[in-house]
Amino acid sequence: METKLASIKSDVQSLERRGSWGFPPLSAVILIKWLSTLVIGFFFVYPIIRLLLLSVETNQGWSGVHFAEVLRDQRTWLALDNTLWAVAGSTVLSLVIGVGLAWICAYTDIRGKGWIHLLALMPFIIPSYITTLAWTQLAGPTGLLNKWAAQLAGEHLVLWNVYGLDGIIVLMGLSHYPLVYLLTLAVLYRIPRDLEWAARSSGARQWQVFAKVTLPLALPGIAGGGLLAFVSSLDNFGIPAFLGIPEGISVISTLIYEQVAGFGPDAFSRAAVLSTLLGTVALAGSGLQWLIVRRAKADHTQSDDKSVRFSLGRRRIWVESLVWGFLLLTSIVPFFAMFHTALIRAYGLPFTPENVTLDNFWFVIAGNQSTKQAILNSLMLAGLTTLICVVVGTLLAYWRIKSRDTLAKGLEGAVSVPYALPGMVLGLAMILTWIEPLPGWSPGVYGTIWLILIAYVTRFLILQVKSSASTILQVHHEVEEAARINGAGRLARWRSVLLPLYLPGMLTGAFLVFLTSLSELTVSSLLWSSGAETIGVMIFSLEQAGSTVYSTAFSTLLVLLIGMAIAGGYWLRQRWERRGSHE
C-alpha cells in the first residue's frame, strides 16, 4: 500500500514540476513553506526566545545562575511535583468524563441532546473563579455538603473538603472536560457504523466494540482533546490559586505569579526559568500525544452520521439521571451560584426578597460607559482571532499531518507552548517582543488593540490546530489522492473535497477559539490600553475593586449571551440540515 502510494506521489510530483494540472510549481511550494516557517517563527517562537533569554541574563552577561538558584530551591520541586499530579489527575478525569459523555451523546437514544450539549459547554464559558467560588460554598469546610453530612451524622464531620490537591484535580478536570467532549464528539459522528455492525455481528460485545473499533478510530479526537485539557491545566492559575494557597500548596503557575508579583530585581529571570520548566512539560505532553496518535486508524470517511446506534432500552432512565445529575452539579449549580450573587444588593446578605435587586445588571449595562465598548472590542477581537486561527490553524494541521516534516512537527510544538504558559508570562513576552521587535524597528502595535489580537492568535492557535487535526487525521489520504487523480486542482480539491470533510473539526476549533478569546482575562489585563478594554478586563477590574456583585452580573450576562448564541447556532444548523435533506 505504502509503496503504491509513494509511486503515485512521485508521478504526481513529476507532473507538478511540469506545472500542468494547475499546481503551483514546486519551488513555490518550498517558498510558501519557508515563508510560513518564518511567519510562525516570528510570531510564536521569537517571543518565547526573548523570554528565555531573560532566564540566562545577568548583570555580568550570560549565566546559568538563575537556573541553579531556582532548581536548588526545594519549593520548585514541590511545586513541580504538585503540578504533575494535578495535571495528570485532571487530564484523566477530563478524558473519562469527556469521552463518556461524547459517546452517550453521539450514539445512544438519550433524550434532550441539545440541552446536554449546551450544558456540557458551561464549565468552559463560566469564568473559573466563579466555578471555584461555587464549589467552595458547596464543598468547603463549612459548605452545604459538609453541613448536611454533619446533620445526618449528628456530629462534626467533613465529608470532602474542596481545598487541597484533590480539589484542584477535580475542579480542573471538570473545567476542561468540554475540550475532550467537543473534539471527541466531532470524531465519533464520522466513524462508519458498518464497522461497528460488522464487529457486533461477528460476536463482539458492546464494550469490545468500543475498545477495539470505536476507541482506535476516535483516537485522533480523544488524544487531541486530552492534550488540550493537559495544556490547559498546566497554565491554569485561578483554580490552584483559590484552592491551593490556603492549604500552602503551590503549583508552577502560582509560583510564577508569586515570582513576578515579587518585583525583585531577578523576578523576571526566575519566572522565565519556571516558564522553561512548564514549556518543557508541555512539549513532552505534545510528544506523548503524537506517539499515541500514530496508532490511530483512518478509514473510509463519510459525512456526519447522527442517527442512534445504540438503544439504551430500559437502562435509559438510569443513564439519563446520571447525566443530568452530573450536569446539574457541574453546570447548573455554579451558574445559579453566580446568578444568585448577581441578584443581591450587597455581597454576603441573605437571599431574601428585600435584598434582591436587578440594579447590578442595570449598572453593568447602563451605568458604565466602557461596558459597551468592551463588549464590541471583545466581539471584534474574538471574531478576527477566530478567522485567522481557522485559516492558519487548519493549514498548519494539514501540513503537519500530510508531510512527515520534522519542521512541521517542530512548528506545531512551538505553537502549543504559548498556550501552556500562564497568561501573565505570555503577556510579558509580548511586551518584551513588540515594543521593538527588531533593533531599530518599532511597528507601533504596542499599546494598541492589535497587540491583543496578536497575543490572542499566538495563544489560541493550538486550539484550532488540534481540532482541525482531529478530523484531518480521520480523513484517509486516499480521498485526496482520488480527487487528485480525477484531475482536481489544489484549489478545487480543497473547496469541494477537503473542506466539507474537515468542516466539523474546523468548526469545533473555531468555536473553542471564539469562546476562549471572548472571555480571555489575564493576557488582556496586561496588554490593554485606553479604548481597547475587553470583557475580561472589565470583569477583572470589577472583581479587583471588590465589586463581586457587579462582576458576577457581568459574567451572568456573558453566559446568557453565549448561551443564546449557541442555541441560535444550533437552531440555524438544524434548519440548514433540514433544508439540505430536502434538496
Next chain:
Amino acid sequence: MKRMWEKGWQLTLSLIAATVMLAGCGAGGQSATGQAPAATTNTSSGEQAAQQTEAAPAVVGTLSFYTSQPDADAAALIDAFTKKYPDVKVELFRSGTEEVISRLLAEAKAGSVKADVLLVADAPTFVGLKQQDLLLSYQSPEADQIPTELRDPDGTYYGTKVMATAMIVNTTQVKERPDSWQVLADPANSGKVLMPSPLYSGAAAYNLGVLTRQETFGWDFYEQLKANEVTVTKGNGAVLKSVAGGEKAYGMIVDFLAARAKQEGSPVDLIYPKEGVPVITEPIGILKETQNPDAAKAFVDFVLSEEGQKLAASIGYTPIRKGVEPPAGLVPIDQMKILSADPVELEKTREADKKRFGEMMGGN
C-alpha cells in the same frame, strides 16, 4: 448544494480581504499617532514639538497614566484633571499592581518605558523603582502639606491617600466588638480568622514587614496566628467575601473595602485596633523617561492639591493631606495611630520576609 459552497467560499475570501485591510489601516493609523512624540523626521510631529516649545509652561499633549486604582476612581481622577487642563489627553492603563509593575518593568527591559505617571500600591514598591533609576525627582509645591514620613525626601514619590489595614468582623457571628489585634490570636477564635497572603498581595506584604518590626507583634504574632489555624487567602477582596459571606468571623483587611461593604449593607463591622494600624499610601511618581514632564508635574500637583484630596475623600478614601475631611465610616489621618517602618529597609527585606512567611505557613 454546490452553489452554496461557492457562496460560502466567496464570503470567506472577502472576509479575509476585509480583515487584512482593516488590520493594515489600524496598524498604520496607530503607528502614526503612537510614535508622534518620539519621531522628529515626521512633519506633523515636528510642528507639534514646535508648538510645545513656543508655549513652554502650557500643559498640553498626551499623558500616559498607569495605575492600580479601581476603574471608577481612576476615571473620576482623570475627569477632574482634564476639566482643569482640557488640552491634556490622559491615556489610562489600569490593572492589578502586579500587572502594572510587571508591564512597566517589561517595558524598561525592552528599552522604552511608555508610562509618564505611575500611581500604585505602597512606598517600598516605589523605593524599588527608584533604586532601578526609573523615577524622576520632582519637588511638588504641595509637598509641605503631606506628612514627611509618607513621602520621599528626594521627591520621587508622594503618598496620595491613607489606606489602613484594620480588622473586619462578621456582625452576625461576633456580638462583642473587639478592640485589639490579639483577638485574632485568641485560641477561642481558632479557625475563624482570615488574612490576605503577603505572597500575592502587595499591601499584605507591606503589613507583614511593618507588623513583624513592632515590638508588640513581631514574628511571634504570626506564629500565634498559624497556631490558630489562620486561613491565608489571595487578596483583600477574598477576605471581604469570606467574612461578609460568613465563612469566617474575623479578617485583616484594608479599611475602605470594609467601610464600603458596611455602608452597602453587608453584615460586617470595621475596627481600628488600639495597638495601631499599618497604612499604605498609594504613592504617585513621575517616570524618568517621560515624554511630557510638564503635564506629568501638573498631574502630580493636582492629585496632592486640596481639590484632588477632596476628590479622593468623595470617592471613599482617607485623604493624606492634613485638614481634608475623610468620608463617613473612616477616621482622619490625625486620629489614626499609624504603625510604620523604614520603606528602604522594607524594600530590602521584603523578599526574605515573604520567604519566611511562605515557609512558616506553607511548610507542612
